[in-house]
Amino acid sequence: MKKILVLTEVELPSDFPRQVEHYLGNLVQVEMRRTDFEGLKSQFRDVRRGQIRADVLLDYLEPRVRGYEGFDKVVLVINDDGYVEGLNFVFGVAKMSGSLALVFTKRLRGEQSLYQLRILKEVLHELGHSFGLDHCTDPRCVMYFSNTIEDTDRKGPGYCQRCMAKLRSLLR
């Protein structure tokens, strides 16, 4: 069974790992730890934009987390705003079939339970990429590309039948 480590700067419900496991068909094992990324973030912040260079941080960390403590995937939930060249912002980034996913929560903020649900969706979305899933055309599917927070609120947290079937074969 694939092992996932969630490192979060944001307070998440204690059953958050169980929720991630549930939506991934109980085909993964999830552990969560509270931390902060202040030192790391300061090195990757674009001072002019005030945002984190998400792609540069991903490239830097990806080889460093590979095989970390025996985990197959590491997810960083970063209480900040991220962007990649050519985009005003990103909710998250992950490489296709990579071992690292980053989620940026600044633009997900809202009332506590809504905020945590949005984070769950973005974590599941980026994990989907890290397991090899592409974007989905179904606006209700968590793998649908979110251009706006309304897209995020409309979708997921579940995967559509097609994405789930693909996930099951990828996670086998």
Ligand SMILES: [Zn+2]
């Ligand atoms: Zn995506």
Ligand SMILES: [Zn+2]
């Ligand atoms: Zn789908």
